[in-house]
Amino acid sequence: MTPSNEPEGGGSQTLERGLAILIELSRHSEGLNTSQVAAATGFHRSIAHRLLVSLHRTGFAARDDDGRYVVGPTVAGLLGDAGPSLRTIAEPVLQRLAQKLDATASLVEAIGTAAVTTVVAEPPTDGPLFWYRRGSRDPLDHGSGGLACLAAGPARLRAGARTGDP
Structure with missing residues (x-):
């Protein structure tokens, strides 16, 4: 010491x-x-x-x-005990959603420039299965999970777009 x-x-x-x-x-x-x-x-x-x-x-x-x-x-x-994580809160909600819709439900988070699947809930029967694995990573601008993350985030100008363009 x-x-x-x-x-x-x-x-x-x-x-x-x-x-x-x-x-x-x-x-x-x-x-x-x-x-x-x-x-x-x-x-x-x-x-x-x-x-x-x-x-x-x-x-x-x-x-x-x-x-x-x-x-x-x-x-x-x-941070540990700073409060429940998004994943902790989302898991039971996604389980209920997967059961109600009889389809796979997942949480995809934007982490850097990747869309990362962090929670997956599968349906109780042979309903539609989407083969997402926890930890799957895709570029944010490819695939439904990444595009949903981008759509939920702040507005961004397209490359080359002028202010005021639709």
């Missing part, structure tokens, strides 16, 4: 930098791009980029189509 008046030895500079980036992302709900993260933390842009890629890959950061990063869904999982 190190006395409180002596500096800590060891540690991981990379971990400390990654945590600093997470803290900075938590302060900006609108998200930050790589250059903004680098400026806010004082890290070189290449260091910020590498750390953001790792944070995104592990779900600690999410990235939108404009390249802005926000705190990702993995962080919520670390």
